Amino acid sequence: xxxxxxxxxxxxxxxxxxxxxxxxxxxxxxxxxxxxxxxxxxxxxxxxxxxxxxxxxxxxxxxxxxxxxxxxxxxxxxxxxxxxxxxxxxxxxxxxxxxxxxxxxxxxxxxxxxxxxxxxxxxxxxxxxxxxxxxxxxxxxxxxxxxxxxxxxxxxxxxxxxxxxxxxxxxxx
Amino acid sequence: xxxxxxxxxxxxxxxxxxxxxxxxxxxxxxxxxxxxxxxxxxxxxxxxxxxxxxxxxxxxxxxxxxxxxxxxxxxxxxxxxxxxxxxxxxxxxxxxxxxxxxxxxxxxxxxxxxxxxxxxxxxxxxxxxxxxxxxxxxxxxxxxxxxxxxxxxxxxxxxxxxxxxxxxxxxxxxxxxxxxxxxxxxxxxxxxxxxxxxxx
Numbered sequence: 295x296x297x298x299x300x301x302x303x304x305x306x307x308x309x310x311x312x313x314x315x316x317x318x319x320x321x322x323x324x325x326x327x328x329x330x331x332x333x334x335x336x337x338x339x340x341x342x343x344x345x346x347x348x349x350x351x352x353x354x355x356x357x358x359x360x361x362x363x364x365x366x367x368x369x370x371x372x373x374x375x376x377x378x379x380x381x382x383x384x385x386x387x388x389x390x391x392x393x394x395x396x397x398x399x400x401x402x403x404x405x406x407x408x409x410x411x412x413x414x415x416x417x418x419x420x421x422x423x424x425x426x427x428x429x430x431x432x433x434x435x436x437x438x439x440x441x442x443x444x445x446x447x448x449x450x451x452x453x454x455x456x457x458x459x460x461x462x463x464x465x466x467x
Numbered sequence: 468x469x470x471x472x473x474x475x476x477x478x479x480x481x482x483x484x485x486x487x488x489x490x491x492x493x494x495x496x497x498x499x500x501x502x503x504x505x506x507x508x509x510x511x512x513x514x515x516x517x518x519x520x521x522x523x524x525x526x527x528x529x530x531x532x533x534x535x536x537x538x539x540x541x542x543x544x545x546x547x548x549x550x551x552x553x554x555x556x557x558x559x560x561x562x563x564x565x566x567x568x569x570x571x572x573x574x575x576x577x578x579x580x581x582x583x584x585x586x587x588x589x590x591x592x593x594x595x596x597x598x599x600x601x602x603x604x605x606x607x608x609x610x611x612x613x614x615x616x617x618x619x620x621x622x623x624x625x626x627x628x629x630x631x632x633x634x635x636x637x638x639x640x641x642x643x644x645x646x647x648x649x650x651x652x653x654x655x656x657x658x659x660x661x662x663x664x665x666x667x
Contacts, residue, residue, distance in 0.1 A: 303501040306521035307648075312496050313522065314529025320489055321534055322542075324482065325470030326549035328493055330577035331597075338601045355605035370486045377490020378497070378577060379584045385498035386585030394586040397505045397573070408592040411505070414572025415579065415596025416603070417564055422576070423604045424561035424615060427551060429575040430493075432558075434523065436551030438530035440625040440636065443553030447562040448523075454566020459512035462570050466509050 300390040317438050324370065327435025331428035333375035334419065335359055340366040355423075371431075399466040410465060469543040494581055503581035505573025505589055512570050514658035517651040528644045535637045555618040572596065 317327040339359035343350040343366070350356045359366045366372075386392040398407035422428045425447050427436060433451065436444025468474050472482065500522050501507045510516035537543035569575055572593045574582050579597070582590025626633045 303507075303518075304496075304499040306500055306518040307525045309496050309500040310522040310525025311529045313493065313526035314533065316489060316492055316496070317526065317530035318533035318537070321530070321548055322469040322471065322537065323477075323485055324472045325547055327530070328489065328577075330575070330580070334576060334597050334601060338598055338605075342605075353605045353608070355601070355608045368483070370482065373483045373486040374490035374493070375577075375580060377487040377492075378494035378580045379490075380487075381491035381494025381496075382498045382503055382581030383494075383584040384491070385495040386503060386581070389498065391498070391503065392585050394588065396588045397582070398589065399506065407589055411572045411574075411589040411592035412596035412599070414568040414570070414574070415593035416600040417568030417571065417596075418576060418593075419597035419600030420604050421561040421564035421568060423601075423608075424554075424557040425565060426554065426558070428565070428577065429523070429569075430577040432551055434526055434530075437523075437527040438534060439548060439550050440531065440633075441551040441553060442620070442623065442625050442628050443555070443558045444551050445625065446553070446555065447558045447565075450559050450562025451566040451569060454563035455512045455570045456566075457563075458567045458570045459509075463513070466506060466573070467513060 298390050301388075313434070314438070317435060320435075321439070327431070327438060328374065329371040329427070329431035329435065330375060330378070331419065331422040332371040332431055333369075336366045336369050336372045399464065401464045401467075407465070410462075468541070469537065470547050473547050474544075493577075494584075497578055497581045498585065502574075502578040503585040503587060503590070505582060505587070508578060509570060509573040514654050516659075517655050520651055521648065524644050524647065528641050531637050532641060535634060539634065550622040550624050552622045553620045554616065555620065557615060557617060 320327050336359050339350065339356040342356050343360055351360060363369070383392070396404045396407055398404065418428065425432055426443075427447070429451070432444050433448045437448060471477060497503065500518060502519070502522075507516060508519055511519040534543065534545075534548070538545040572579070572589075574590060574593050576597060579590045579593040583594060620628075625631075626636045
């Protein structure tokens with residue numbers, strides 16, 4: 295049976311202008327741009343609260359998302375990220391790129407790849423607490439409104455990324 | 468006058484519907500750029516595919532100019548918009564650690580959602596890592612109070628910080644970006660030629 299080839303990727307500048315217009319629209323409506331990692335804060339706070347309510351309320355990192363709100367998941371960035379998941383799914387299906395697989399370089403095993411992915415996620419989430427945002431909420435949205443911290447963060451991400459890339463060469467190429 | 472949320476009565480339901488639609492469009496753009504695929508996204512750091520740089524900076528320049536011109540023509544009140552607060556050292560050092568994490572995982576928090584929802588199992592591992600990271604943060608937060616708020620300069624903008632005219636700064640950044648796009652194209656061309664030569 296012939297396998298359908300995935301559709302080609304879009305030109306990065308077209309995607310960039312599209313995301314830029316989306317940020318403008320978001321600022322015009324809500325006064326701020328897009329976000330991502332913030333949604334995970336709300337999700338882990340509500341998960342922890344569901345399992346161990348007293349414990350969740352005793353931790354400042356969770357209680358900040360629990361007190362004074364109707365529900366921690368009824369939040370702008372949580373709903374926006376739910377949208378990102380739906381949009382990604384729809385586009386993945388339409389473009390022929392939805393497939394259960396582990397994306398990795400040829401030189402490493404699936405298990406190694408998953409351990410590296412896990413470690414990377416851990417570092418990013420922890421660091422994002424110090425930076426007050428990730429590539430979406432801080433770099434993209436903060437960069438657009440000319441926040442000095444956003445530009446500093448972006449430069450640092452590139453320095454950090456390039457300086458560790460040579461060590462990780464085998465894992466990707 | 469915009470932001471609409473602060474100047475008109477918008478119901479919560481309407482705002483959340485807007486959040487959902489904005490997210491769907493954002494997710495589609497990320498997927499169409501190929502950013503659900505960690506191996507494609509991470510090529511930025513090997514100079515063979517600079518799509519991450521191109522998307523990030525063309526989005527910033529578009530949004531930056533749009534926001535400036537909307538405020539210039541009095542459509543958007545710039546004093547009402549959210550400027551991400553600056554914490555010099557936490558953001559500089561945190562950014563470096565974030566960059567390490569980016570190259571290890573090949574995804575960022577936003578693109579990991581696209582990866583997971585297009586079936587990429589490594590995206591799920593990034594999710595698990597992020598939840599673990601947030602759990603560790605919640606446990607260690609009481610010891611980090613000083614470090615977290617160290618070197619804060621508040622929600623000042625670049626043009627206020629450097630006393631430059633807002634419009635002039637957007638023009639300069641846009642001009643630098645155009646040069647950087649040209650340069651990124653050259654770098655990409657050169658590095659992909661090299662890797663072709665090496666593999667043949």
